[in-house]
Amino acid sequence: MGGRQDAHIYLKIVELLKTKGHVFTEHVADATHDDIKLGLTPRQIWDRDMKWLYDSDLIVAEVTVVSLGVGYELGVAEKLGKRVICMYRKGTEKKLSNMIRGNSKFKILEYNDLDSGLKALEKEL
Amino acid sequence: MGGRQDAHIYLKIVELLKTKGHVFTEHVADATHDDIKLGLTPRQIWDRDMKWLYDSDLIVAEVTVVSLGVGYELGVAEKLGKRVICMYRKGTEKKLSNMIRGNSKFKILEYNDLDSGLKALEKEL
Numbered sequence: 001m002g003g004r005q006d007a008h009i010y011l012k013i014v015e016l017l018k019t020k021g022h023v024f025t026e027h028v029a030d031a032t033h034d035d036i037k038l039g040l041t042p043r044q045i046w047d048r049d050m051k052w053l054y055d056s057d058l059i060v061a062e063v064t065v066v067s068l069g070v071g072y073e074l075g076v077a078e079k080l081g082k083r084v085i086c087m088y089r090k091g092t093e094k095k096l097s098n099m100i101r102g103n104s105k106f107k108i109l110e111y112n113d114l115d116s117g118l119k120a121l122e123k124e125l
Numbered sequence: 126m127g128g129r130q131d132a133h134i135y136l137k138i139v140e141l142l143k144t145k146g147h148v149f150t151e152h153v154a155d156a157t158h159d160d161i162k163l164g165l166t167p168r169q170i171w172d173r174d175m176k177w178l179y180d181s182d183l184i185v186a187e188v189t190v191v192s193l194g195v196g197y198e199l200g201v202a203e204k205l206g207k208r209v210i211c212m213y214r215k216g217t218e219k220k221l222s223n224m225i226r227g228n229s230k231f232k233i234l235e236y237n238d239l240d241s242g243l244k245a246l247e248k249e250l
Binding site for chain 1: 160161166168169170171174192193194196197198199200201202203205222224226227228229
């Protein structure tokens with residue numbers, strides 16, 4: 001989840017995921033959160049996020065807002081054999097990368113509105 | 126390389142790389158290129174790009190324009206043990222992801238102008 005402007009969407013996804021298990025990355029749902037301002041170095045952020053990735057059973061990525069870091073984590077997750085679900089909101093100007101859409105190892109949930117997106121996600125959990 | 130608006134920069138990088146070896150992804154330097162319009166499916170594009178990645182000795186990624194697909198390929202490249210160089214142009218509004226900046230496995234070349242970027246890249250080749 002790379003776009004702070006979509007934080008309200010990430011919050012709803014995090015809330016749903018928390019009913020099913022532990023969520024490592026709750027802070028993505030907080031539009032004001034800034035790791036660097038909190039004093040973390042890029043290396044510390046990378047270390048922490050990689051540890052979360054290794055410790056996760058399931059990666060749920062909201063990929064509508066384009067993010068280099070999310071893409072990187074998805075590539076690592078695939079190679080670690082993690083289960084990956086990518087959520088993508090239809091009707092946005094930026095089309096979904098073929099590296100995600102063409103990837104048979106990822107489950108892609110395209111949704112029109114948040115409610116239907118959450119329903120589709122819940123079915124997968 | 127994910128941004129067609131930077132195609133002229135990618136062209137110069139591709140030209141430099143071609144003096145040192147084979148470049149699989151020359152088409153990124155062509156702003157008019159569109160795999161989908163050429164009739165490829167997302168799955169075919171993923172298959173082709175992954176084959177290129179596996180067959181590469183060195184991945185040079187220009188990461189100034191944010192791209193989910195480039196991020197994904199960088200994560201895969203890292204896990205395949207590939208040598209990765211990321212080029213990033215300073216002074217753009219979007220800061221470089223901590224998943225790249227904080228990653229000790231990637232060599233990051235930050236540059237002010239294309240000439241100095243190309244010189245820094247040539248030193249690494």
